[in-house]
Amino acid sequence: MKICLDAGHYGKYNQSPCNSAYYESDMVWKLHLLLKKRLEEYGVTVITTRPNQETNRALYDRGAASAGCGLFLSLHSNAVGSGRNDTIDYPAAYCAINHSADDIAAKLAACVEAVMQTKQEGRIEHVPGKNGDYYGVVRGATAVGTPGLILEHSFHTNARSTAWLMDDGNLEKMAQAEADVIALHYGLTKQQAQRPAGWYEDEKGWWYQNEDGTYPKGCWAWLREATGGTEGWYLFDDAGYMLTGAQIAPDGKMYYLCEAPGIHEGQCMVTNDQGVLRIAEYDMERRRYKL
Numbered sequence: 001m002k003i004c005l006d007a008g009h010y011g012k013y014n015q016s017p018c019n020s021a022y023y024e025s026d027m028v029w030k031l032h033l034l035l036k037k038r039l040e041e042y043g044v045t046v047i048t049t050r051p052n053q054e055t056n057r058a059l060y061d062r063g064a065a066s067a068g069c070g071l072f073l074s075l076h077s078n079a080v081g082s083g084r085n086d087t088i089d090y091p092a093a094y095c096a097i098n099h100s101a102d103d104i105a106a107k108l109a110a111c112v113e114a115v116m117q118t119k120q121e122g123r124i125e126h127v128p129g130k131n132g133d134y135y136g137v138v139r140g141a142t143a144v145g146t147p148g149l150i151l152e153h154s155f156h157t158n159a160r161s162t163a164w165l166m167d168d169g170n171l172e173k174m175a176q177a178e179a180d181v182i183a184l185h186y187g188l189t190k191q192q193a194q195r196p197a198g199w200y201e202d203e204k205g206w207w208y209q210n211e212d213g214t215y216p217k218g219c220w221a222w223l224r225e226a227t228g229g230t231e232g233w234y235l236f237d238d239a240g241y242m243l244t245g246a247q248i249a250p251d252g253k254m255y256y257l258c259e260a261p262g263i264h265e266g267q268c269m270v271t272n273d274q275g276v277l278r279i280a281e282y283d284m285e286r287r288r289y290k291l
C-alpha cells in the first residue's frame with residue numbers, strides 16, 4: 001500500500017497563544033516523519049509532500065501529489081479564536097465530501113482522542129466548498145482519486161494540548177498509535193516474511209520463522225538449532241514460542257524438552273536404557289528415535 005503524508009504547514013506557522021515556542025508547522029513536520037517511519041515498518045510505501053520544512057507548496061498540489069496512493073493524510077493542530085482557550089479540546093478529521101475517507105478518519109480521530117486524552121470526543125466533519133471540497137488539499141486528493149483527510153490533533157489554543165504536543169515522546173506515541181490504526185484498518189502486518197527463515201528470540205522466548213513468514217505453533221517441528229549445529233524435534237505453544245521442560249504435546253502425551261540453555265535447548269529428550277534423559281536423535285528414514 002502507498003500513503004501520502006502531508007505536513008500541514010511550512011516554515012514557522014501558527015504559533016500557539018499558550019506557548020510561544022510552539023508552532024503548528026514544527027509539530028506536524030516532526031509527527032509526519034515519525035508516522036512515515038512507523039508506517040514503513042508495516043511495509044507501506046510513504047511519500048511526503050515537502051522535501052523540507054521550509055518548502056511552501058500550493059494546497060491543491062499537495063493533495064494531487066497523492067496520485068496512486070490509497071490514502072492522503074494531512075496533519076495539523078487546530079485553533080479556535082485568536083487567544084488561549086482551555087475549554088475546547090478535541091480531535092477532528094475533515095474528510096473528503098465524497099465520504100471515501102470516513103471510516104479511517106473516524107478511527108484516527110478516536111485514536112487521537114485516546115492517546116491525547118482530550119476533553120471532548122473525536123469527530124469527523126465534511127466541509128463543502130464552491131468546487132467540491134472546501135479544503136484545497138482534500139480537493140486535490142479527490143481529483144486524483146485518493147481518499148483524503150485533514151487530521152487535527154486537538155487545539156494549540158489549549159494549554160494542555162499544546163504542552164502535550166511539545167513533548168517528543170508523546171509524538172512518538174501518537175505516530176505509533178496512528179500507524180497501528182492504519183495498519184489494522186487496511187489489514188497490514190509487519191513484514192516478517194522479509195526476514196530470513198530461522199530462529200528469533202524476544203522477551204517471551206524463541207520462535208522459528210519459516211521461509212514464507214509463517215511459524216510453527218501448537219505443533220512439533222524438526223529443526224536445526226540456531227547456531228546451525230544439531231537437529232531435533234522442537235515443540236511450540238499456541239503462540240509459536242518454543243517450549244522447554246515437561247510439556248504435554250498435542251497427542252496428549254508428556255515429553256521432556258531440554259531446559260539447559262545452549263545448543264540442545266528445546267530439543268526433545270528421551271530416556272535411554274539406564275533411565276537417563278538424553279537428547280533424542282531421530283532417524284528420519286525409519287521415522288523413529290535412535291535409542
Ligand SMILES: [Zn+2]
Binds near residue numbers: 008024076077
Ligand atoms: Zn493547520
